[in-house]
Amino acid sequence: MVARDIVLPVDPDTAWEALTDDDLRREWLGEAAERETVVEESEPGERLVFWWWEGEEPGSRVEVVLTPVVGGTRVSVTESVTGPWACSGFAGALGARFANAPELVAA
Amino acid sequence: MSDAPDVFGALADPTRRALLERLSAGDGATATELATGLPITRQAVAKHLSVLAGAGLVDARRQGREMRYRPTPAPLGDAVAWMTGIGAEWDERLAALARTVQRRRA
Numbered sequence: 779m780v781a782r783d784i785v786l787p788v789d790p791d792t793a794w795e796a797l798t799d800d801d802l803r804r805e806w807l808g809e810a811a812e813r814e815t816v817v818e819e820s821e822p823g824e825r826l827v828f829w830w831w832e833g834e835e836p837g838s839r840v841e842v843v844l845t846p847v848v849g850g851t852r853v854s855v856t857e858s859v860t861g862p863w864a865c866s867g868f869a870g871a872l873g874a875r876f877a878n879a880p881e882l883v884a885a
Numbered sequence: 886m887s888d889a890p891d892v893f894g895a896l897a898d899p900t901r902r903a904l905l906e907r908l909s910a911g912d913g914a915t916a917t918e919l920a921t922g923l924p925i926t927r928q929a930v931a932k933h934l935s936v937l938a939g940a941g942l943v944d945a946r947r948q949g950r951e952m953r954y955r956p957t958p959a960p961l962g963d964a965v966a967w968m969t970g971i972g973a974e975w976d977e978r979l980a981a982l983a984r985t986v987q988r989r990r991a
Contacts, residue, residue: 784979
């Protein structure tokens with residue numbers, strides 16, 4: 779699972795348009811705009827959840843949440859891959875993060 | 886990810902994270918081997934390993950009277966590379982999204 783976010787200096791409806799309009803999507807997504815995409819949830823101005831597939835790769839789920847903030851809208855994106863691979867991968871990434879400070883306590 | 890709650894629970898414990906990290910370093914280990922040199926009992930290690938196995942983070946094979954544990958067979962390097970790659974992709978996309986929005990404001 780990967781999370782990134784950015785604050786756009788516009789209101790949520792404008793941000794939503796930039797996220798979902800076909801032509802605008804092509805501008806900022808580039809090639810990824812052509813992927814097979816299925817929308818799971820759509821709450822205009824608030825939340826978009828979709829799945830997409832790149833060629834033969836396993837699909838991933840992308841969740842986009844819009845939050846009004848001072849000065850604009852925060853766009854928070856989370857992409858996750860499903861399946862046992864993903865769980866081990868997540869564990870591996872966490873393991874790597876904590877590798878330098880393992881704390882051992884008696885169970 | 887429907888499995889995510891188990892993984893989060895399993896990794897919430899620092900001892901379990903440390904055990905998983907130790908397992909990743911070698912060719913797997915038994916509970917006895919893992920407990921050696923650590924301030925926890927073999928039984929405590931076995932209990933932790935059982936939780937990790939339940940979350941799909943380790944698998945186990947019988948070795949004599951003990952179980953030998955290994956991290957589940959997903960190359961950890963690949964997974965970290967995936968996360969890094971996807972993170973970089975989204976950094977680019979969001980920067981491009983900001984530029985798209987700025988262009989339309991002008």
